[in-house]
Amino acid sequence: MRFLIIIVLLSLSFCGVAQNKYWVYLTDKDTVGYNPYSFLDQKAIDRRIQNDIPVFDISDVPVNQIYVNTLSEMSDSIAFASRWFNAVCLYADNQQINKISVLPFVREIEQAASGFFTVAETDTLPLSDDSWLQEKQLSLMQGELFHQAGITGKGIRVAIFDGGFPNVDVLPCFKHIRDNNRIIKTWDFTRNKENVYGFSSHGTTVMCCIAGIDTTGRPFGLATDAEFLLARTEVNAEPFSEEENWIAALEWADQNGADVVNSSLGYTFNRYFPYQMDGKTSFVSRGAAKAASKGILVVNAAGNEGEKENWKIIGAPADADSILSVGGVDPENGIHISFSSYGPTADGRLNPNVCASGKVWAYGKKTPGAKYGTSFASPLTAGFVACAMQAKPGVKAMDMLFEIQKSGHLYPYFDYAHGYGVPQASYFTSGLSTAISADFKLQVDGKTAIAIITQKPTSGLDYLYLQCWNESGKMEWYKVLSVNEEKIDLGVFTAGQIIKVHYRNQTESMTF
């Protein structure tokens, strides 16, 4: 009998822990009194105009406050009301949700839940030469060309979503931002408070990778003159994460005129199956796609699951269509870094889109150190995107995403580890396409393919990239080969197989 009581108590406590959280979708909105010109920041209006998006859009109208009040009275508490989804995230028990479900203004109810989000590991690496890494994380993207051209992300507003930003208000690497009042707004969505300068140092490192400058004047990231919106959306470094915080932060960033959003969040196996990484299933992916439709370029880390056999795919929201998913490369050799998640998405779309250094030298809470993770490849790329936006003003967000892909050092070649490669600043500073060259020839001898190298490698990063597709148009495998000979045996292939080969600035394909 006692045991039964224990079981009942335990189950009750379990139910208490697993609080029922729901998204309640509503039928309509009240547009009376809504004025986009007073509701939205001027930069948000400018962005809409630039992206040919109507300034008045029903999805921007806040949720009907009468409905919110009614739901608040009928539930335990309200977590967040999403104007984009016209939905209210609330906590309720079964009895309450049954009553809510029959309200005339309730269209649909979806159960929301907590999951784990992935952030990069932040261990300090035993590196003796930090200046090398600090220089390399930017030179991989030809960052010096932006610097020489005076392109520093000026006028571009970047929103960062993370677990906290301790000491961003005091660290010397952000002095140039603070002195010019370029931290426009901050908000802690986990506590509904303005102060975000505490908690996980992950956000500090991320911001440093976008815009930090060290005490000698050398940059950690490219967008040193960008403006910032800082949102704390996560409670700890690797905690249960609340999806609604992320969506709330997206809507907040939109309202406050963000051009670029950097996020290092990724829901994976705790919450989803790999087949659900289709950009349509997870709530955050749908939110990310909505942000893209508002003209915001969302840059998201591909994830750090590359070494996990049970999750050989990117996480959500990196699976979302129309956002920039960023993988990681080893700055020492420019090749995929082992932990960086692999694509494609479950529905076969290219992912990650591009990649950047997965090891960085950047500030943590107090001092600089070596950090690794796609969480830091993402802000390096977000900084690059801000610079690209400054270099090509007026380009729509979706077009800019394509431009960033085209600037990849492998473009038009891609694979599911590197995407189109590391974005190159020369694409934006000189406008040159890097796709036409004669660096090798493909020779076929029966079923064997050979690459004849006509231009010797000029840097340690000139590799031969090879991939094989089957007759039905699915990529079967891909490789990266070192180039130390004039003739490179690519292997034996069967009829119907297609190979694509990339070396330096040339990409060729051949069908067997």
Place this chain on the structure above:
Amino acid sequence: MKKLFFSFSLFLLALAIHAQSTLMEESVIPADSARPDFGSNGKSFYNSFFGLQFMVPTEVNDKAPVRLLSSSGFRFGWMQKYRISNFFSVGYLVDFNTYDYSYDQTTVKNFPDTIIHKQQSIGISSLDGGLYFRFNFDTRRGNFIGHYLDAGAYAGYHVSRSLSTTDETDFDQISRNRISRLHYIERYQYGLYGAIGLNKFTIYGRYRLSDLIEWPYQSAELPRLTVGIGFCFF
């Protein structure tokens, strides 16, 4: 000279072989496009497990005083579950349990005997089978065990029943005695089983409904509640 030339040629050949190397290679496996039948949140799933358990006296019995933390045992076995819904699964388990009931050596005890030993315990090993219901509390979870509550029943056959005593002799020697096939210990037991868990870790409990001690010693009935911590292997 010839030998040196031959060695040099071999060295060059080796260099040539290593001149071109594969720096990275990945196969694109399309298995990610479908939900797997087998897995932590698949149609079926099995795992082996190991546990450390403690017998918990719920009543004071001065005549047969079982000690709380010293009475312990191990558990290992195999369990399978079948997913009915995201919230509900059914399963069975087969496991081997050891129970070592350690007795306080007091002057008032009269079971298993009235002698004060250095140590005294009744050991039971049991081969059990059980059925359980699993309730998961993670909505929309992936291929992931998650938070769960198990509730079920078990029955077991005692493969060994023994009484062990340790004594110190007057000559500072240690004397150990073990009596097997105790006639006053039942051959079977059955009871209720429950567990709460998160992924590979679990806290479980068993409440024995059957008596372990046979007539005429029923008043010395052993603690019915066992709680333990477990770890799942895959």
